Amino acid sequence: MAMILCVLYPDPTTGYPPKYARDDIPVITGYANGQTVPSPQGKLGFIPGELVGCVSGELGLRPYLEANGHELIVISDKDGSNSEFDHHLPDADVVISQPFWPAYLTADRISKAKKLKLALTAGIGSDHVDLKAAAEHGITVAEVTFSNSVSVAEHVVMMVLSLVRDYLPAHEIANKGGWDIADCVSRSYDLEGMHFGTIAAGRIGLAVLRRLKPFDVHLHYYDPHRLSADVERELNLTYHDTPQSMVKVCDVINLQTPLYPSTEHMFDDKMFALMKRGTYLINTARGKLCDRDAVVRALESGRLAGYAGDVWFPQPAPADHPWRTMPHQGMTPHMSGTSLSGQARYAAGTLEILEDFFEKRPIRPEYLIVDAGSLAGTGAASYKLA
Structure with a gap:
């Protein structure tokens, strides 16, 4: 018998289960790259x-x-040395967590988890796990790759349009009974003709580029692994060999790069100084890609016209986090990848990984991050042990 410790976000404040808006969701059988959905x-x-x-x-x-x-033990209390997570961790064979409510598996916590064999992310992104420590302790790390990539890509498109059209303040004026059209449009522009760039063009970044092409924008990207010439021609993409080159020419910038030491605080005062005045920045990757206070300064100075994202550090963000109150922002809690549609896929993928693990079958390479003491599968292409 194994003990599975599952850390999930709390139930709705209005009670569980909620009253659902729809009776079903579309059936998706595969992804754009040919990968099948969890099975x-x-x-x-x-x-x-x-x-x-x-x-x-x-x-x-x-x-x-x-x-x-x-x-199976399911909890939401995950932070602090007296948390339920820390109480149960020494007895756990498997830990399941989500990027939206991450149970941070630090090196110290891993050293105390003597029985731990599998750290599983229900969703995409395993940077809440110390991958080097996991490798050293022979712990397999896996995630449900691609399960909610389109969910996040759709959220990015929503945020781009919300910022550029200045939708949120206009909506608030309508909510308050106003009809102040001049105020509604004083910061509202068309996306058409703008230069849009994404830093990292993997599963999510490429999905965003494909969805924005019909808006007649100029598309740019940076990625250490250049896309094929066919894809570049299909989307009329301009490739940049450094992020700095790309941000100088873009009106809207999207962050999709993984978080590791070399990308932490990539967007700081120095990077913001390279941008056009009035650039929009979208971040649904990881909060620590940006210097928290540099973002605030860039918005207050007008270097950034808007910032939107759903990733913070730490998560959940404290009530006094400055991104909650800075001007011209469209922040949400980390929810882009946990739509009800996305949940159906990453929950099914979690079950698939557990079946393979307990029944001693190989886990799909696309789901593997660390295995047998080193980076493996998707992890080998996406992460660094540092």
Whole structure:
């Protein structure tokens, strides 16, 4: 019997389950790169479209795990030395966490998790796990790659349009009974004809570029792994060999690069100084890609016309985090990748990985980040051990 410690965000404040707006969600069978959606062998423990990413939802895992004699503990209390997470961690064989409510598996915590064999991200992004420490302790790290990439890409497009058209202040004027059209449009522009660039053009970055092409914008990208000539021609992409080159010419910049030591605080005062006045910045990758206070300064000075994102550091962000109150922002809690549609896929992928792990079958390479003491699969292409 194994003990599975699952850390999920709390239930809705209005109670669980919520009243759903729709009766179903579209059936997706594959992704743009040809990868198939998660395909567990057993029956899902939920109906696709249900809220399963919170504590009571349990990712729908309880039926499978208990039928096979395993123990499932689901909590939301994850921070501090007296947290439920730290209390249960020494007995855990498997830890499941989400990027939206990450249980930070630091080197210190890993050293105390003597039984831990698998650290599983329900979603995409394993930077809340100290990958070097996991490799040294022989812990497998896996995530449900591509499961919610389109969910995030759609969120990016929404944020781009919200900032450029200055939608949120106009909506607030309408909510308050006003009809102040001059105020609504004084910072509102068309996206058409602007230069849009993405830093990292992997699964999410490329999906964003494809979705913005019909808006007749000039598309730019930087990525250490250049896209094929066919893709560059298809989207009429301009490639830049450094992020600094790209940010100088773009009106809207999208961050999708993974977080590791060399990208931490990539966007600081020096980087902002390279940008056009009035640039918009979107960040649904990781909060620590940006220097927190430099973002505030750039908005207050007008160097940035707007900043939108759903990633913070730490997560959840404290109530006094300056990004909550800085001007011209469109921040949300980290929710872009946990739409009900995305949850159906990453919960199914979590079940698939657990089935493979317990039944001693190879985990899909695209789901692997660390295996057998080193980076593996997607991890080898996306992360660095540092």
